[in-house]
Amino acid sequence: xPSTKNKILFFIFIVSILVSCQPTAEDKCVISPxxxxxxxxxxxxxxxxxxxxxxxxxxxLSHHPELRDIFFGRGNFPNDSAFINQLFNKFTHPAFDxxxxxxxxxxxxxxxxxxxxxxxxxxxxHYYPNFKTPRIETVITGCETDIFVSDSxxxxxxxxxxxxxxxxxxxxxxxxxxxxxxxxxVPSALLLLGIDIKYNRVNMGDRTVLxxxxxxxxxxxxxxxxxxCAPDSAFIGYSQREIxxxxxxxxxxxxxxxxxxxxxxxxxxxxxxxxxxxxxTVEIGNECxxxxxxxxxxxxxxxxANRNPQxxxxxxxxxxxxxxxxxxxxxxxxxxx
Numbered sequence: 001x002p003s004t005k006n007k008i009l010f011f012i013f014i015v016s017i018l019v020s021c022q023p024t025a026e027d028k029c030v031i032s033p034x035x036x037x038x039x040x041x042x043x044x045x046x047x048x049x050x051x052x053x054x055x056x057x058x059x060x061l062s063h064h065p066e067l068r069d070i071f072f073g074r075g076n077f078p079n080d081s082a083f084i085n086q087l088f089n090k091f092t093h094p095a096f097d098x099x100x101x102x103x104x105x106x107x108x109x110x111x112x113x114x115x116x117x118x119x120x121x122x123x124x125x126h127y128y129p130n131f132k133t134p135r136i137e138t139v140i141t142g143c144e145t146d147i148f149v150s151d152s153x154x155x156x157x158x159x160x161x162x163x164x165x166x167x168x169x170x171x172x173x174x175x176x177x178x179x180x181x182x183x184x185x186v187p188s189a190l191l192l193l194g195i196d197i198k199y200n201r202v203n204m205g206d207r208t209v210l211x212x213x214x215x216x217x218x219x220x221x222x223x224x225x226x227x228x229c230a231p232d233s234a235f236i237g238y239s240q241r242e243i244x245x246x247x248x249x250x251x252x253x254x255x256x257x258x259x260x261x262x263x264x265x266x267x268x269x270x271x272x273x274x275x276x277x278x279x280x281t282v283e284i285g286n287e288c289x290x291x292x293x294x295x296x297x298x299x300x301x302x303x304x305a306n307r308n309p310q311x312x313x314x315x316x317x318x319x320x321x322x323x324x325x326x327x328x329x330x331x332x333x334x335x336x337x
Contacts, residue, residue, distance in 0.1 A: 029229035030119045032126035037133050039121070041114050044139040045158060049100045051091045057084050067137065071145050071155045090142050095168065102166055103140055103158050106182055110138060116186040116227065123226045124193075127313050143170045146180070149192035161185050175279040175290065179237040187223055187234045194222030194317075203320040209293060210263040212275050214322040217297030221305065225313055236298070242289040249285075250299065250335040253292060256284045258332075262293070303329035 044064070051057055061068035061084075068074050077083035090096070107113060117136060125131045136154045146160040160170055163181045170180060179188075194200055195215070199222060202215045223235055232243055246253065257263060260283070262270055271293075273283055278290035289295070304325045305316060319325055 029227065031123045031225070031228070033122070035122040035125050037118055037121040037125060039114060039118050039133065040135040041110070041117070042135070042137050043110055044137060045100060045103055048091050048140055049096045051088070054084055054088045057088050057091065061087075064137075066153055067139060067155065070148050070153075071139070071157070072141065073145070090144075093142070096140070096142065099140055099142065099159050099168055102162055102168070106162050106166075107138075107158055113138070113185060117189075120186055120190055120226045123228075127225070128199075143168060146170070147185070147188055147192070149189050149196075151196075151198065154189050156185055156189070158185075173277075173279065176237075176277065178239075183230070183234050184237070186227060187230055190223035190226050191219055191235060194219035194226075199314075199317050201318045201320050203322070206320075206322060207266045208264050208322070209266075209270055209274060210326065211322045212271060213263075213293045213297030214301065214325050215297070216275070216294040217299070217301035217325075218317055220294070220298040221301045222313070222317060236291075236295055238289050238295070242287075245287055246289065246292065246295055249288075250296075253284055253288070253296060254332060254335045257293075257296070263326075300326055300329045300331045303331050303334055 044067070047060060051060060061072070061074075072083075072087065074080075074083055077086070121131070121133050125133075132151070134150065134152050134154050136156070138156045138158050140159040141157045143157070143159055145155075145157045147157065148155040159166075159168065161180050161182055161184060162169070164177070169177060200215060200218050203211065220235055224230070224232070231240075232238075233240060236243070238246070257274070260270075262274055265271075272278075274281060274293035275291060280286060281288040281290055281292040284292060301316070305311065305313075307330060308316075308328055316325075
């Protein structure tokens with residue numbers, strides 16, 4: 001019979017094995033860590049500030065037509081000459097060197113960004129085995145454009161996401177600026193994928209506020225699953241206080257939506273109040289964040305998924321009947337408890 005000392009040593013050995021076999025927090029962020037994806041990631045931050053002549057501008061844009069046409073917006077100019085002149089003046093401005101330094105300070109060699117995209121793409125491939133990894137390109141634009149996402153290409157204007165300490169920031173409202181931080185880059189790309197009809201089917205004939213709420217809710221549900229360790233705030237753009245407040249007051253928010261007959265309204269005015277960009281949804285309260293309809297839509301979709309575990313993520317994303325998701329979620333009963 002083993003001695004007490006041996007039993008203790010054996011117990012410690014077993015515990016050490018169990019602990020060492022536990023998935024790390026980082027592993028949990030990848031739903032299927034055995035899936036490997038090849039990331040085609042190219043950084044062009046140094047290329048733009050190195051431009052010295054208009055010929056350099058033409059050469060750079062000729063080699064990168066997607067950046068030229070999609071990201072820098074060639075179609076917005078009357079002719080090539082006006083386009084090249086404006087870009088040349090911008091790219092050779094002394095502030096561009098300072099912008100590059102700040103971008104390097106925040107993003108470094110973009111290693112963290114690459115790793116986040118790899119995790120997210122591995123998770124997408126888990127749910128969608130035929131998913132083809134889009135090419136990723138990063139650049140600085142002088143806060144001209146933030147992000148572009150398609151099936152084959154993702155372009156990120158890194159200087160848009162330098163955060164509140166940056167010397168140069170996009171010219172927009174403060175409540176929107178807080179979404180232009182480093183940790184919002186990959187979630188933003190995932191949301192744009194999640195709202196795309198390739199993944200997120202919708203009934204184009206349903207123009208109700210509820211239909212919009214559920215469509216956006218599905219996009220948030222999709223994005224969160226592809227980067228599950230990112231906080232909800234990195235997707236919705238609310239502060240933690242706003243998220244906590246919305247959760248604590250779901251019954252108040254829902255009652256207001258019902259009392260004001262918001263869900264089945266098709267008016268642009270109602271969508272402006274509850275879906276569109278606003279600092280606050282004052283109709284509910286001075287502390288209620290804007291776009292509260294999107295947030296409620298996300299909660300409804302989450303509840304539907306929790307109550308219907310047999311429905312896979314791709315299947316849920318294909319449901320076009322917003323009312324079916326609302327009924328299946330039993331959300332109204334859940335918030336009144």
